[in-house]
Amino acid sequence: MKRALFIVLILAFAATANAQDLNARVTVVAPKVQTTNKRVFQSLETAMKDFLNGHKWLGDPVQPQERIDCSFVLNIVSWDGGTNFSGELQVQSSRPVFNSNYTTTLLNLNDKDFDFSYTEGQTIDYTDQTFTSNLASVMAFYAYIIAGTDYDTFSRYGGSSYFAQAQQVVINAQTSSYKGWKAFDGNVSRYWLSENLNNKIYATLRSFMYDYHRAGLDVMADNPGLGKKMITGILPLLAQVDRTRIGSMLPLIFFSAKSDELVSIFSGSSPQERIQAMNILIQADPSNGIKYQVLQKAN
Numbered sequence: 001m002k003r004a005l006f007i008v009l010i011l012a013f014a015a016t017a018n019a020q021d022l023n024a025r026v027t028v029v030a031p032k033v034q035t036t037n038k039r040v041f042q043s044l045e046t047a048m049k050d051f052l053n054g055h056k057w058l059g060d061p062v063q064p065q066e067r068i069d070c071s072f073v074l075n076i077v078s079w080d081g082g083t084n085f086s087g088e089l090q091v092q093s094s095r096p097v098f099n100s101n102y103t104t105t106l107l108n109l110n111d112k113d114f115d116f117s118y119t120e121g122q123t124i125d126y127t128d129q130t131f132t133s134n135l136a137s138v139m140a141f142y143a144y145i146i147a148g149t150d151y152d153t154f155s156r157y158g159g160s161s162y163f164a165q166a167q168q169v170v171i172n173a174q175t176s177s178y179k180g181w182k183a184f185d186g187n188v189s190r191y192w193l194s195e196n197l198n199n200k201i202y203a204t205l206r207s208f209m210y211d212y213h214r215a216g217l218d219v220m221a222d223n224p225g226l227g228k229k230m231i232t233g234i235l236p237l238l239a240q241v242d243r244t245r246i247g248s249m250l251p252l253i254f255f256s257a258k259s260d261e262l263v264s265i266f267s268g269s270s271p272q273e274r275i276q277a278m279n280i281l282i283q284a285d286p287s288n289g290i291k292y293q294v295l296q297k298a299n
Contacts, residue, residue, distance in 0.1 A: 022143060023067040024052040030076035040120045041076065044085075048072065048139060051124040057143045059161065068150050069094050069103070072139070074114070083117045089138065093146045095153060098218035106149045108257045113179035113189065114138060128165065131172040138180075141169040141190055148197065152206055153213035159206075163197040170194045187247050196250035205241050205250060208234055231265060235277060238284035255285040259292075266295055 028045040052072065070093035078086040089111040094103045116135040126136040144166035148159030170191055173181035180190045196202050211234050220227030243251050259281075266277040278295040285292070 020053050020064075020067060021056060021058040021062050022052050022146065023069050024049060025071040026052065026074070027072070028074045028076065030079070032077055033079050035079070035081070040079075040118075043120045043122075044074075044118055047118070047122060047124050048074070048135075051126070051136070052139055052143060055126070055140075055143070057147050057162075068146055070107075070146050072142070083119050084115070085118060086115045088112045089114045089142075091142050091146070093149060095150055095213075097213075098221060100221040102217075102221075104213070104217055104261060105257045106153065107146060107253065109193075109253050111138070111142075111180065111190070113185065115178055128168060129172070131176050134173075134176060134178045137169055137173050137176075138190070141166050141194075144169065145193065145197070149209075152209050154210075156207055156210045157203070158210075159197075163194070167194045167198050183247070188249055188252070192247035192249040193253065195247060201242060201245070202250045204237055205254060208237050209254075228265060228269070232269075232273065232277070235280050239280055241284065243284075251285070255288060259285060259288045263291060263294060 026045050026049040028041045028048070030041050070091070073090040074087050075090070076085055076087045091107060091109050091111065092105065093107040094105050096103050114134075116138070117133065118135055124136050124139070125132055126140050128140075131137055144162045148162030148166065151159035151162060170181055179185050182189075183191055183195075185191060197206070212231060216227050216231040216234075218227075219230065241251050242248060262277070262281060266274055269277065274295040278292045281292040282289045
């Protein structure tokens with residue numbers, strides 16, 4: 001009997017270990033909340049980490065070194081002392097660049113409409129079929145967004161199935177009263193991020209992400225000139241992405257993750273290449289125009 005129980009425990013542990021697709025770091029902070037009970041925040045942090053790292057998000061088997069690096073920083077801005085919380089969630093993800101020690105940022109976004117319920121010591125339950133809680137749905141949504149964004153950089157439109165799963169989370173959440181899931185919840189929301197990623201209008205930007213990473217960054221460690229030439233060649237595509245459409249969130253997310261990196265890539269180029277890159281980037285991303293203007297003086 002003891003031997004059988006031991007085997008069951010070993011198999012359960014192995015299944016849990018194999019389920020880890022994300023290497024998620026979770027931090028919960030509450031600088032504005034006045035309370036002596038910090039245990040609830042520690043409990044929430046552990047529950048979120050266990051949920052994200054313990055769930056099977058990807059359709060492919062994943063080796064430990066292939067887990068997707070990501071971070072979730074939850075800033076609790078209010079708590080009623082019971083089970084109701086309001087906060088802002090910072091989500092980031094990255095992936096390594098081939099043959100280098102460099103990691104490139106893929107996602108860097110801030111979700112400001114994150115209200116949820118949580119009881120200290122609670123485990124987080126989730127199903128793809130229905131809306132169970134806002135805490136579970138928001139994290140599942142971003143887990144699928146992280147997965148899809150990562151896959152898009154390794155194969156052209158490779159993340160489509162994960163973006164479709166993220167959209168299903170949005171559809172399930174239409175029955176809830178929480179913000180961020182509906183078209184009228186503002187132009188920067190989970191609804192519009194999912195809509196953009198599943199909309200053919202933004203296929204050019206998703207295709208750019210693949211070429212930029214696989215034929216550009218992944219080549220630069222072995223052949224910097226060739227990698228930069230590829231990025232230079234596809235850069236004009238960014239100016240073709242429609243930023244005026246209602247709910248145009250994907251370009252905003254892209255440049256939030258990539259603007260500094262693009263400046264770094266072209267800083268060492270010739271004056272002519274720098275000016276050309278600067279003009280394209282300012283046209284494509286006018287909100288970061290001052291940042292791109294440093295290319296005029298870069299060496």
